[in-house]
Amino acid sequence: MRARTLADLSAPLLALRLLAAEFGHMPAPTVEVSTIYPERLELTFHDDFAAFEAWREALSIAPESVVHRVQVGGQTGVLRVHATFAGAEVMLTGYAKVPAAVPVLAGAGAVS
Numbered sequence: 171m172r173a174r175t176l177a178d179l180s181a182p183l184l185a186l187r188l189l190a191a192e193f194g195h196m197p198a199p200t201v202e203v204s205t206i207y208p209e210r211l212e213l214t215f216h217d218d219f220a221a222f223e224a225w226r227e228a229l230s231i232a233p234e235s236v237v238h239r240v241q242v243g244g245q246t247g248v249l250r251v252h253a254t255f256a257g258a259e260v261m262l263t264g265y266a267k268v269p270a271a272v273p274v275l276a277g278a279g280a281v282s
């Protein structure tokens with residue numbers, strides 16, 4: 171369903187209003203409300219898994235609900251989870267750089 175009026179976006183806009191009132195002290199995400207998904211409020215965190223986790227905990231979302239994947243050839247980690255808040259679907263997404271692997275030489279650290 172595609173939203174036709176601003177009123178069609180009332181669920182995610184109300185959720186955003188309540189989140190701002192209750193969690194105004196939390197790290198600010200990128201916020202998206204879309205006419206394509208009129209029931210969804212998207213909160214995105216760039217280069218900040220800690221902010222993602224703080225919001226996940228504040229919204230009482232179980233850690234095992236989080237889906238982790240890697241994109242951009244293993245360079246970017248992505249955390250994503252869906253929940254319901256104030257009648258809206260809330261999608262949290264976090265992106266962060268994956269630290270480069272440090273090569274270990276064979277036998278390094280071996281005790282003789």
